[in-house]
Amino acid sequence: MDGTATERFEAGRPRLASLAYRLLGSAADAEDAVQDAFLRWQAADRELIEVPEAWLTRIVTNLCLDRLRSARARREHAAGARPPEPLLEGDPMLGPADTAEQRESVSLAVLTLMERLSPVERAVYVLREAFSYGHAEIADILGITESASQQHLHRARRRVAAARRRGREADPAAARAVVEEFLAAAASGRTERLVALLTDDATAISDGAGLARTPALYRTPERIAAVARAGFRPTPAKRRLVGGSPAFHHGLVNGSPAVLAVLGDRVVGTVAFEIRDGRIAGVHGIAAPDRLVRLTEEWRRRASDPPVIAVW
Structure with a gap:
């Protein structure tokens, strides 16, 4: 391959990776899909x-659809979807964030809800909401009719909206204050x-550090509070599990305020919060080591603020 062709692909790699991440919910799988697209290129x-951009978008989208339709993906979906892989703010794989729709499409809450969609519905939703493709373009990418694209988008939007109550976008400073108060109380x-x-309809999901077969879902403020209190209470067993006493830092994960548990230069857990009208409507706890690899790599590249809790 000539250098110009390689440069053209590399120039579009961040956008392709962002597309693949939204479709798959996994940075590692997204990187694999983009690399497969490079081999085809x-x-x-x-x-x-x-039009190379359109050709590559079609290739990456359909590679992701193949993965979503695979036997392994069907087994994971039947058993209970794994929480999406969290990404630190500023990670190029998060992609465009100019509109509310783009920011919402990469939130952990919406990525989790998209597990309920069929692969084609998920693809149409991502291409339309996050990348502003028209239905004619989506139809060409997916090999469907424009009418089918419109129907898939309508169903996807309805399913996501039915499970999600929106509020005003939280002011970053106010959201951080709510999270820090939650952490202190826990x-x-x-x-x-x-x-x-917590809002009256708050939900929380935890991957159980990857030790449980399926994520745990909690649906009442009282139950979430009890789990948070138990989860943030330090014990010798927990310190042994993570290999020491981590510090807790404030951060932004997938656009949401979050707490990151950091041991040395390694992120050993993160809890991201969905803020709605000044209260917490959603909690996403992720501590499975294989879901924190890329987040840890990004964490190591930047200077961090002083921890909210220095000694746990």
Whole structure:
């Protein structure tokens, strides 16, 4: 392959990776899909490709659809979808964030809800909401009719909206204050204060550090508060599990305020919060080591603020 063709692909790699991540919910799988697309780009007769960006978008989208339809993906979906892989703010794989739709499409809440969609519905939703493709373009990418694209988008939007109540986008400073208050209340065991910080319809999901077969879902403020109090309370067993006493830092994960548990230069867990009208509507806890690899790599590249809790 000539250098110009490689440069053209590399120039579009971040956008392709962002597309694949939204479709798959996994940074590692997204990187694999983009690399597979590169191999196809290498082997293609590029003189016949009129619009490389459109061609590569089609290839990556359909590679992701193949993965979503695979036997392994069906087994995981039947058993209970794994939480999406969290990404630190500023990671190029998060992709465009100019509109509310683009920011929402990469939130952990929406990525989790998209597990309920069929592969084609998910692809149409991502291409339309995050990348602003028209239905004619989506139809060409997916090999369906424009009418089918419109129907898939309508169903996808309806399913996501039915499970999600929107509020005003939270002011970053106010959201951080709510999260820090939640962390302080959890660490000190103030259950009543935790309940007051949660919306009446709050939900929480935890991957159980990857030790459980399926994620745990909690649906009432009282139950979430009890789990948070137990989860943030330090014990010798927990310190042994993570290999020491981590510090807790504030951060942004997939556009949401989050707490990151950091041991040395390694992120050993993250809890991201969905804020709605000044209260916490959603909690996403992820501590499975294989889901924190890329987040840890990004964490190591930047200077961090002082921890909210220095010694746990």
